[in-house]
Amino acid sequence: MQPEIILASQSPRRRELFKLAVKDFTVKAAEINEKEIETAVLENRDEDFLETAKKLVIELASKKAAEIHRKNPDALVVGADTVVVLKENILGKPRDNEEAYSMIRRLAGKIHHVLTGVSIKLGSMEDRFVSVSQICFYPWDEQMEREVQAYVASGKASDKAGAYGIQEEAGLWVEWIKGDYNNIVGLPIAELNKRLNKLIKTV
Numbered sequence: 001m002q003p004e005i006i007l008a009s010q011s012p013r014r015r016e017l018f019k020l021a022v023k024d025f026t027v028k029a030a031e032i033n034e035k036e037i038e039t040a041v042l043e044n045r046d047e048d049f050l051e052t053a054k055k056l057v058i059e060l061a062s063k064k065a066a067e068i069h070r071k072n073p074d075a076l077v078v079g080a081d082t083v084v085v086l087k088e089n090i091l092g093k094p095r096d097n098e099e100a101y102s103m104i105r106r107l108a109g110k111i112h113h114v115l116t117g118v119s120i121k122l123g124s125m126e127d128r129f130v131s132v133s134q135i136c137f138y139p140w141d142e143q144m145e146r147e148v149q150a151y152v153a154s155g156k157a158s159d160k161a162g163a164y165g166i167q168e169e170a171g172l173w174v175e176w177i178k179g180d181y182n183n184i185v186g187l188p189i190a191e192l193n194k195r196l197n198k199l200i201k202t203v
Contacts, residue, residue: 002200003122008068008079013165013186018078021193028072030064030079037063038090049088050113054130056090057081057117062128065119076122076200082186084162086112091162100157104148104164108173109139114162114184118192120199127195131188133179135166144173 005025007018015027037059045052065079084091086106094100112135120127138144147169157163164170166177166184180188 004072004075006068006072006075006077008064008077011186013167014080017182017185017187017189020189021196028068030067032060032063032067034060050085053083053085053090053115054117054132057083057115058119058128058130061117062119062126065121069121076120078192079119080116080187082114082116082161084112084114086110093159093161094157094163097152100152100163101148103162104157105140107137107162108144109137111136112162116183116186116188118188120195122199125199127199129191129195131180131183131191133177133181133183135177135184136175137173138175147172
């Protein structure tokens with residue numbers, strides 16, 4: 001008998017992607033202190049900042065999955081967390097419109113990385129992985145200025161790491177991507193689907 005499947009995330013983008021692989025699941029958001037975890041990981045950073053960021057998203061995803069799994073021990077729980085990395089900076093969700101505009105302005109004309117950590121917990125087992133995508137935005141110009149101002153004013157930037165969603169108008173600023181597009185949206189569903197099927201077969 002297949003276990004109950006829980007997605008430990010309230011992100012509407014993750015929910016939509018998760019539906020592609022799992023038709024019957026429930027959503028339960030985990031309450032964890034993300035800032036505390038981020039501070040602890042960054043204090044023990046690696047020489048390669050990208051490796052530190054990978055550890056961070058895995059730790060956040062694992063903590064989210066663990067909290068929900070503790071309350072639902074018979075369920076299969078999937079936790080995920082996404083960050084945007086520009087050089088040695090992690091760009092989280094913007095505090096306000098001004099910071100959202102500033103974040104996108106900083107990304108213009110540069111290559112950045114989007115990392116999503118995923119944790120799947122079932123019984124005493126845990127499968128964890130990180131998906132990394134590279135994105136390059138077009139250089140800043142007058143057209144992008146107008147589009148960014150309208151995008152930020154619409155409120156769409158406020159709940160997204162890096163202040164943009166590639167599936168929205170922000171897709172107009174992308175010169176190229178390398179890696180999994182869905183990872184940039186918020187969930188590397190193709191790899192997750194393979195790992196889920198493999199894990200469920202062990203039940």
